[in-house]
Amino acid sequence: MKTIILNTLDTIANLLLWIIAAIVIFSFVNMAKADEALTQGERIVALTILGEARGEGERGMFAVASVIRQRSIERKISPAKVCLQPWQFSIWNAGKGKVKKESELYYLWKSKSTPYARWLANGCAVNQAQAILPIGLI
Numbered sequence: 001m002k003t004i005i006l007n008t009l010d011t012i013a014n015l016l017l018w019i020i021a022a023i024v025i026f027s028f029v030n031m032a033k034a035d036e037a038l039t040q041g042e043r044i045v046a047l048t049i050l051g052e053a054r055g056e057g058e059r060g061m062f063a064v065a066s067v068i069r070q071r072s073i074e075r076k077i078s079p080a081k082v083c084l085q086p087w088q089f090s091i092w093n094a095g096k097g098k099v100k101k102e103s104e105l106y107y108l109w110k111s112k113s114t115p116y117a118r119w120l121a122n123g124c125a126v127n128q129a130q131a132i133l134p135i136g137l138i
Helices: 002-037 040-053 057-075 079-084 102-110 114-127
Strands: 093-095
Touching: 002 079, 040 057, 040 079, 040 102, 040 114, 057 114, 102 114
Parallel strands: none
Antiparallel strands: none
């Protein structure tokens, strides 16, 4: 009886390890697809959110995304153009009214906050005319 129980538990443990491995592999595959899915505008917005508030948690990043979206609506320009305007967001300031290149900010993609910032950036860029950012976060 003990042997049957131990064999069953061993089988279950092995099965769980395979399930966990599959989940991890699937997650990496999805992250690669998500990187490919970002447009240039979404990357710029996500980098802005990360650069301005990656250490502030979800509320801080949501606030930056809200500012980008509101300025985009008021100025009737894309969220990416709002981010790249001189003196709008300090992460892009290169001094003397110049704007940094996108490639200069790629180090921000290593942040733990990247998935949330990408999600917010997608929300900012999808439809500027509607309230698309989730309200329950603040």
